[in-house]
Amino acid sequence: xxxxxxxxxxxxxxxxxxALGTLAGCSSSSNASSVSGGSGDVTLVVYSSQGYDSAVTKxxxxxxxxxxxxxxxxxxxxxxxxxxxxxxxxxxxxxVDGDTAFATLDKEGQLLDYNPGVTLTSAGETLVPSDxxxxxxxxxxxxxxxxxxxxxxxxxxxxxxxxxxxYKDKVGMNDPSQSxxxxxxxxxxxxxxxxxxxxxxxxxxxxxxxxxxxxxxxxTNGDTLHALETGQIDYGxxxxxxxxxxxxxxxxxxxxxxKVVYLGTTTLLPGVIGIDKxxxxxxxxEAEKFVQYVLSAAGQAVMQTGDPTGDSLxxxxxxxxxxVKDIGTMPATYQRIDPSYWGPLETQVNTYxxxxxx
Amino acid sequence: MTVTTLVAPATARTRAVAGWARKAPFALFxxxxxxxLLLPILLFLLVAFSPRLFDQGTQWFALSSFQGAFQGPMLQxxxxxxxxxxxTAALSAIxxxxxxxxxxxxxxPGRRLWSGxxxxxxxxxxYLIALGWERLLEPxxxxxxxxxxxxxxxxxxxxxxxxxxxxxxxxxxxAYLAISAGLRGLGEEFEAAVRVHGGGRWSVTRTVAALLAPxxxxxxxxxxxxxxxxxxxxxxxxxxxxFPVATFELYSAVDNFPVQFPVAAAVGWILxxxxxxxxxxxxxxxxxxxxRVLGGRARPARRxxxxxxxxxxxxxxxxxxxxxxxxxxxxxxxxxxxxxxxGTLEGGANFSFGNYTRALTSPALYQPLEYSAxxxxxxxxxxxxxxxxxxxLLTSRxxxxxxxxxxxxxxxxxxxxxxxxxxxxxxxYNLPIVNDAGIHLYMTTTLLVLAYIATxxxxxxxxxxxxxxxxxxxxxxxxxxHGSNAAGSxxxxxxxxxxxxxxxxxxxxxxxxxxxxxxxxxLYPPNDPTVSVGIERALSTYDYAGGTAMEVxxxxxxxxxxxxxWGIFQLVAPAGWRRLGRTS
Numbered sequence: 014x015x016x017x018x019x020x021x022x023x024x025x026x027x028x029x030x031x032a033l034g035t036l037a038g039c040s041s042s043s044n045a046s047s048v049s050g051g052s053g054d055v056t057l058v059v060y061s062s063q064g065y066d067s068a069v070t071k072x073x074x075x076x077x078x079x080x081x082x083x084x085x086x087x088x089x090x091x092x093x094x095x096x097x098x099x100x101x102x103x104x105x106x107x108x109v110d111g112d113t114a115f116a117t118l119d120k121e122g123q124l125l126d127y128n129p130g131v132t133l134t135s136a137g138e139t140l141v142p143s144d145x146x147x148x149x150x151x152x153x154x155x156x157x158x159x160x161x162x163x164x165x166x167x168x169x170x171x172x173x174x175x176x177x178x179x180y181k182d183k184v185g186m187n188d189p190s191q192s193x194x195x196x197x198x199x200x201x202x203x204x205x206x207x208x209x210x211x212x213x214x215x216x217x218x219x220x221x222x223x224x225x226x227x228x229x230x231x232x233t234n235g236d237t238l239h240a241l242e243t244g245q246i247d248y249g250x251x252x253x254x255x256x257x258x259x260x261x262x263x264x265x266x267x268x269x270x271x272k273v274v275y276l277g278t279t280t281l282l283p284g285v286i287g288i289d290k291x292x293x294x295x296x297x298x299e300a301e302k303f304v305q306y307v308l309s310a311a312g313q314a315v316m317q318t319g320d321p322t323g324d325s326l327x328x329x330x331x332x333x334x335x336x337v338k339d340i341g342t343m344p345a346t347y348q349r350i351d352p353s354y355w356g357p358l359e360t361q362v363n364t365y366x367x368x369x370x371x
Numbered sequence: 372m373t374v375t376t377l378v379a380p381a382t383a384r385t386r387a388v389a390g391w392a393r394k395a396p397f398a399l400f401x402x403x404x405x406x407x408l409l410l411p412i413l414l415f416l417l418v419a420f421s422p423r424l425f426d427q428g429t430q431w432f433a434l435s436s437f438q439g440a441f442q443g444p445m446l447q448x449x450x451x452x453x454x455x456x457x458x459t460a461a462l463s464a465i466x467x468x469x470x471x472x473x474x475x476x477x478x479x480p481g482r483r484l485w486s487g488x489x490x491x492x493x494x495x496x497x498y499l500i501a502l503g504w505e506r507l508l509e510p511x512x513x514x515x516x517x518x519x520x521x522x523x524x525x526x527x528x529x530x531x532x533x534x535x536x537x538x539x540x541x542x543x544x545x546a547y548l549a550i551s552a553g554l555r556g557l558g559e560e561f562e563a564a565v566r567v568h569g570g571g572r573w574s575v576t577r578t579v580a581a582l583l584a585p586x587x588x589x590x591x592x593x594x595x596x597x598x599x600x601x602x603x604x605x606x607x608x609x610x611x612x613x614f615p616v617a618t619f620e621l622y623s624a625v626d627n628f629p630v631q632f633p634v635a636a637a638v639g640w641i642l643x644x645x646x647x648x649x650x651x652x653x654x655x656x657x658x659x660x661x662x663r664v665l666g667g668r669a670r671p672a673r674r675x676x677x678x679x680x681x682x683x684x685x686x687x688x689x690x691x692x693x694x695x696x697x698x699x700x701x702x703x704x705x706x707x708x709x710x711x712x713x714g715t716l717e718g719g720a721n722f723s724f725g726n727y728t729r730a731l732t733s734p735a736l737y738q739p740l741e742y743s744a745x746x747x748x749x750x751x752x753x754x755x756x757x758x759x760x761x762x763x764l765l766t767s768r769x770x771x772x773x774x775x776x777x778x779x780x781x782x783x784x785x786x787x788x789x790x791x792x793x794x795x796x797x798x799x800y801n802l803p804i805v806n807d808a809g810i811h812l813y814m815t816t817t818l819l820v821l822a823y824i825a826t827x828x829x830x831x832x833x834x835x836x837x838x839x840x841x842x843x844x845x846x847x848x849x850x851x852x853h854g855s856n857a858a859g860s861x862x863x864x865x866x867x868x869x870x871x872x873x874x875x876x877x878x879x880x881x882x883x884x885x886x887x888x889x890x891x892x893x894l895y896p897p898n899d900p901t902v903s904v905g906i907e908r909a910l911s912t913y914d915y916a917g918g919t920a921m922e923v924x925x926x927x928x929x930x931x932x933x934x935x936x937w938g939i940f941q942l943v944a945p946a947g948w949r950r951l952g953r954t955s
Contacts, residue, residue, distance in 0.1 A: 360629065
């Protein structure tokens with residue numbers, strides 16, 4: 014009896030599943046090997062976390078005719094996808110902030126060496142890896158120290174200043190396990206305090222002292238800025254583009270007047286593009302054209318207007334391109350950390366932070 | 372003789388075909404279950420033992436990923452998660468039972484409103500509830516600005532009490548739906564029998580609770596599994612409170628570079644073991660008992676008239692409950708969506724409706740909403756159909772082994788956080804061997820919808836489980852005796868009885884899918900972001916106001932669609948359908 018009476022429900026379920034397949038089959042799908050109509054170009058799959066990527070990919074397609082499929086997401090989920098796809102990568106090109114992940118991908122043999130042959134500024138040249146496994150196309154810096162000038166007068170100049178009584182319980186930063194730019198910030202701090210040989214120990218000691226002075230840890234740039242606006246902290250250590258965006262957009266009042274300074278030696282955090290070594294030759298050629306386009310004056314112009322209060326607030330590394338007004342001048346004293354050294358330490362440092370500083 | 376020999380093979384063939392036709396839907400059903408649940412989960416969990424399998428390490432067999440799971444914050448996170456799951460499940464069941472009883476069995480005013488509030492609560496993402504409470508109690512938050520002393524409450528919120536409280540709020544509607552579905556089918560004759568035999572209120576409550584055991588255990592299991600796999604609270608309140616939970620540790624393993632899928636899979640096994648314990652408890656409690664109380668002679672229960680003080684007291688309790696559950700997060704979301712900037716509540720706040728105008732006029736913001744609404748409609752419809760089959764299998768007296776396997780699989784799907792589940796889909800459907808077989812589902816809408824179905828199926832089938840389990844076989848047998856065929860008897864007997872629970876399950880799935888984030892994030896087809904991905908994008912680029920405005924619009928859209936569906940049901944469904952399952 015049961016088998017009879019179940020049948021209509023089963024039939025309905027199966028019919029539903031088939032209908033689903035039909036309906037969903039009508040929707041878009043794409044992968045790196047799909048061919049677009051007539052032109053011979055294949056679709057270039059771009060994984061990107063940049064706020065201006067939608068504008069740039071559209072402009073690129075308009076300029077070259079090459080169709081692009083854009084997977085726009087935060088850096089964490091994108092790198093998780095890249096990791097999950099390791100035995101069958103679907104991305105043609107990866108574009109995120111920070112080069113530590115690229116150094117690891119390069120070590121794993123996942124990146125195509127490519128030299129775009131474009132002259133860069135002196136800061137830009139320091140960011141180029143010797144094997145050209147990836148291409149820096151812009152830069153921001155970590156940390157920018159944003160503070161509420163309406164409430165405090167003390168302005169720190171060095172990391173050591175933040176350990177003073179004037180800053181007790183007033184400093185906030187992001188959690189490196191949730192905020193992409195924060196591990197490079199900590200790695201930069203370690204590199205500055207003790208170099209590659211003694212940096213980890215010196216950095217851990219400094220962070221524990223900062224915690225003893227009341228450091229508050231918030232998940233991401235946005236949360237640290239929210240804490241600054243609501244008076245939970247008066248100083249925030251965040252990425253330069255987020256700080257510049259806040260200064261440009263926040264409504265100033267008697268209680269709130271955000272300003273930005275840079276501490277000692279600031280660490281450059283480049284916007285980086287890598288090309289999938291396993292992609293077809295055609296896709297790789299298109300990805301190379303994409304890199305060329307992004308480094309051209311036309312590409313940079315789209316980057317500078319695509320996300321005016323967010324990621325567009327970067328310092329160009331192509332000579333002759335002026336930064337947008339709101340970002341201000343690039344810090345004179347900066348460093349580039351070696352991603353092949355600091356990249357593999359990310360899990361160890363984040364675990365330390367998780368267990369001792371948060 | 373010749374005729375017989377000619378006919379016999381034909382009859383055998385007919386029987387064989389009929390046999391195949393009977394078995395084919397079963398085979399197809401299990402094929403679908405294997406494709407959307409079993410394989411992705413299994414392949415993901417295998418990575419814990421064999422990292423090399425998907426190029427996630429060098430070893431074909433290793434147990435090192437489990438070492439990390441049983442030390443330091445990870446071990447603490449596992450213990451915290453177990454505590455959260457047990458306490459949240461118990462509290463949600465108690466409150467859900469009380470609300471279901473009040474709404475179903477008393478004449479308390481505003482019953483439809485309370486029932487509607489439960490659906491609204493179901494649609495509110497857990498992190499939004501956490502955000503609302505944080506906004507109220509954070510330093511320089513609303514209570515601080517109003518000079519209300521809140522340091523004790525703040526201390527409680529940013530700790531285990533706050534985490535359990537918010538997760539209980541999220542669990543209450545699940546418990547309510549499961550228990551009220553069971554309560555609706557439970558006629559008054561059992562209560563009358565207790566009273567006839569001299570039983571008081573307490574005896575009645577005990578008897579009713581015992582008869583509702585499948586629904587109550589169902590609610591305990593689902594809330595437990597939902598709580599241990601929740602990430603919304605884990606990443607906000609629990610993280611801010613430095614209260615480590617297993618899901619957050621698991622997400623950290625996946626969301627940080629280098630991605631550690633083997634460690635994430637090891638934590639997945641631990642969550643799975645916890646869910647398995649919940650299921651064992653459920654089976655031990657319900658074994659060898661029948662709860663089929665809905666038959667031809669069942670009489671709908673009457674609503675009880677409360678005394679005046681009783682009405683006032685009950686009403687006050689309901690208002691307070693929904694103020695705490697819905698009012699606070701609504702306030703948090705609306706205040707954030709009306710502000711420019713990042714939401715300071717001090718002098719500089721600039722309130723405006725501009726964010727809503729922006730969300731409604733920008734294609735980048737409203738197109739994802741349309742796309743997600745379409746996907747949620749397809750998902751809800753298919754999930755309810757499959758969920759019905761699942762509920763039937765789970766409550767059937769036959770095939771207990773397959774039912775147990777299915778139940779385990781479903782609870783596993785709930786207990787595994789979404790992002791892990793999504794990674795399992797990538798492992799499975801991006802395998803070169805799968806592509807070589809001509810299956811190219813990865814990065815398509817089809818796979819996204821299949822994943823949505825897989826993640827919403829457990830909750831939907833559990834909503835149906837209580838009602839389907841109550842329907843006695845005799846009803847359909849009587850219909851068949853009176854000449855109905857299988858389909859006819861199902862449509863005339865079962866559908867009227869199950870129409871309301873089916874609509875409940877549809878509404879639950881629609882609402883849950885519309886704002887689903889973790890699966891969408893990893894599986895959305897390039898160029899077609901879902902609304903949750905759009906919101907996440909806005910939030911991550913510091914457009915808090917725009918993102919929250921989209922969130923409010925999406926929740927309102929979900930409520931509007933669900934309201935419309937129930938409105939159509941009220942207008943179009945035969946009077947009997949609407950009356951069945953209601954109390955007089």
